Amino acid sequence: MSLTPEQVKRIAHLARIEVSEAEALTTQGHLNGIFALIEQMQAVDTTGVEPMAHAQDVSQRLRTDVVSESDRRAAYQAVAPEAEAGLYLVPKVIE
Amino acid sequence: MTQWEVVIGIETHAQLATVSKIFSGASTAFGAAPNTQACAVDLALPGVLPVLNRQAVECAIRFGLAIGAQVAPKSVFARKNYFYPDLPKGYQISQFELPVVQGGALTVQVGSGDKAYEKTITLTRAHLEEDAGKSLHEDFHGKSGIDLNRAGTPLLEIVTEPDMRSSDEAVAYARALHALVQWIGICDGNMQEGSFRCDANVSVRPRGQAEFGTRREIKNLNSFRFLKEAIDYEVQWQINEIEEGRKIQQATVLFDPDTGATRTMRTKEDAHDYRYFPDPDLLPLVIDESWIDRVRGELPELPQQMRERFCAELGLSAYDAATLTASQDIAAYYEATLAVAGLANAKPCANWVMVDLAARLNKEGREIAAAPVSPQQLGGLIQRIADGTISNNIAKKVFEALWSGEGATADEVIEKQGLRQITDSGAIEALVDEVLAANAANVAEYRAGKEKAFNALVGQVMKAAKGKANPQQVNELLKRKLAG
Numbered sequence: 001m002s003l004t005p006e007q008v009k010r011i012a013h014l015a016r017i018e019v020s021e022a023e024a025l026t027t028q029g030h031l032n033g034i035f036a037l038i039e040q041m042q043a044v045d046t047t048g049v050e051p052m053a054h055a056q057d058v059s060q061r062l063r064t065d066v067v068s069e070s071d072r073r074a075a076y077q078a079v080a081p082e083a084e085a086g087l088y089l090v091p092k093v094i095e
Numbered sequence: 096m097t098q099w100e101v102v103i104g105i106e107t108h109a110q111l112a113t114v115s116k117i118f119s120g121a122s123t124a125f126g127a128a129p130n131t132q133a134c135a136v137d138l139a140l141p142g143v144l145p146v147l148n149r150q151a152v153e154c155a156i157r158f159g160l161a162i163g164a165q166v167a168p169k170s171v172f173a174r175k176n177y178f179y180p181d182l183p184k185g186y187q188i189s190q191f192e193l194p195v196v197q198g199g200a201l202t203v204q205v206g207s208g209d210k211a212y213e214k215t216i217t218l219t220r221a222h223l224e225e226d227a228g229k230s231l232h233e234d235f236h237g238k239s240g241i242d243l244n245r246a247g248t249p250l251l252e253i254v255t256e257p258d259m260r261s262s263d264e265a266v267a268y269a270r271a272l273h274a275l276v277q278w279i280g281i282c283d284g285n286m287q288e289g290s291f292r293c294d295a296n297v298s299v300r301p302r303g304q305a306e307f308g309t310r311r312e313i314k315n316l317n318s319f320r321f322l323k324e325a326i327d328y329e330v331q332w333q334i335n336e337i338e339e340g341r342k343i344q345q346a347t348v349l350f351d352p353d354t355g356a357t358r359t360m361r362t363k364e365d366a367h368d369y370r371y372f373p374d375p376d377l378l379p380l381v382i383d384e385s386w387i388d389r390v391r392g393e394l395p396e397l398p399q400q401m402r403e404r405f406c407a408e409l410g411l412s413a414y415d416a417a418t419l420t421a422s423q424d425i426a427a428y429y430e431a432t433l434a435v436a437g438l439a440n441a442k443p444c445a446n447w448v449m450v451d452l453a454a455r456l457n458k459e460g461r462e463i464a465a466a467p468v469s470p471q472q473l474g475g476l477i478q479r480i481a482d483g484t485i486s487n488n489i490a491k492k493v494f495e496a497l498w499s500g501e502g503a504t505a506d507e508v509i510e511k512q513g514l515r516q517i518t519d520s521g522a523i524e525a526l527v528d529e530v531l532a533a534n535a536a537n538v539a540e541y542r543a544g545k546e547k548a549f550n551a552l553v554g555q556v557m558k559a560a561k562g563k564a565n566p567q568q569v570n571e572l573l574k575r576k577l578a579g
Contacts, residue, residue, distance in 0.1 A: 014176070014370065059380070060147050060378040060379060067115045069134035069135075076130070076135075082238070084235055085235075087130065088243070092238055093230060
């Protein structure tokens with residue numbers, strides 16, 4: 001499998017990364033190199049091997065359901081670009 | 096003309112009853128000042144890591160057991176990637192390939208009376224995920240305001256197969272699910288506050304066609320009425336489109352309660368490509384048998400089991416059993432009433448709870464848990480009807496008296512107000528004789544074949560007895576005397 005320049009641009013758009021034509025071409029080369037590696041790995045017979053969700057063979061630690069965090073809004077909003085009436089302000093979004 | 100068949104699947108987001116968030120120790124209490132319950136993890140500040148809330152997992156296990164699903168011994172959290180300001184990480188932590196609850200089913204009662212029928216809806220899955228924050232689009236100098244208090248609130252997304260064939264079936268399912276999640280204590284069910292919201296996937300196809308039509312998804316329906324209205328509108332819209340030769344485009348739509356119409360939010364072309372992948376910040380969730388067994392042992396009797404018991408052991412109809420198990424409060428009230436009145440009075444107890452009590456509660460907009468008449472008082476009242484102390488009509492008077500606090504028990508009200516039924520046949524006979532003597536015209540009419548005149552005579556006797564004479568005895572005595 002290899003990617004077209006259009007697919008590279010689509011992926012960049014989904015990740016909200018701006019790429020120039022030249023960058024798209026370079027990235028296409030890099031990504032196709034990764035796909036080549038994946039193809040090599042896919043040649044290995046994995047019949048009967050359980051898909052891996054995490055590199056370490058341990059399970060999720062759980063926390064007790066208690067409130068441990070207090071209100072630190074003032075500190076967090078001090079480093080926000082803009083805040084008003086307790087809200088973080090962002091460029092207008094409406095769907 | 097083509098006969099159309101409606102196909103509906105439902106996805107529900109139920110907010111889980113935890114005090115803290117699914118991956119952080121911030122509070123989930125509703126109504127706090129904006130962003131006062133959004134901690135570093137919820138804000139996705141650099142370096143933070145999610146730690147899963149045990150109670151959220153336990154809620155998922157309870158649900159899985161309640162619907163007869165498989166609780167996955169191992170499930171995996173995944174990142175669902177999209178950009179929106181109320182999602183600070185740029186992804187939502189959800190479950191994709193291996194959800195915590197797999198399969199299951201819910202049997203629901205559709206409709207009422209003679210047309211009522213049972214339907215089993217198959218569930219596909221239920222998975223744990225975090226909620227997003229809230230965007231406020233009122234004018235902040237042309238900007239949007241973001242409140243992240245809701246970000247990270249634990250949700251269980253419950254997905255059905257496309258099993259429903261009408262808006263009534265969809266609403267019956269949604270109601271039954273709403274009752275169940277509250278019954279097992281995993282969700283407060285508050286729809287105004289957004290604790291329980293439904294998305295409906297709707298399509299139509301010519302009856303008899305095997306393949307499904309193209310579906311459109313109606314988002315965020317937060318009342319049963321809107322769910323029904325939105326589906327009914329959408330179905331009619333799709334049928335019109337097809338009959339006028341247009342094709343349905345897969346799309347996400349919003350329902351506007353003010354216009355009663357649905358409108359397109361986005362089509363398939365600009366649909367999100369979420370690029371799910373396992374979240375490296377979270378290890379697989381392992382649930383061992385002993386945990387599942389403990390939760391199973393703590394589950395209350397479920398509505399379905401209770402319905403079956405009411406039908407089999409108390410001889411109630413399926414409809415009565417369904418009505419009495421609509422919520423845990425109603426069921427508890429009914430069982431407490433029955434405990435006092437006795438099993439032989441199962442049907443009268445059902446009628447009093449479903450009809451008289453329900454109507455009175457409805458009139459005052461009260462919940463059954465706050466009913467002024469306790470199940471013990473109602474049970475005592477029903478006992479007095481059963482043993483002939485009072486008639487059904489007088490019982491309604493006693494019920495009103497109990498409701499307004501005129502006595503602590505039915506017995507007290509009956510004694511204080513002298514409502515005890517007259518069953519002494521000698522006393523009733525005297526009243527009957529009096530009435531027959533004073534109403535010669537009615538007697539003559541009855542003897543001439545006018546049945547109505549009999550009712551007038553019964554009325555006269557009851558009036559003379561101030562409503563307290565045993566109606567059956569009055570009828571028998573009157574008939575005997577008139578015949579003789």
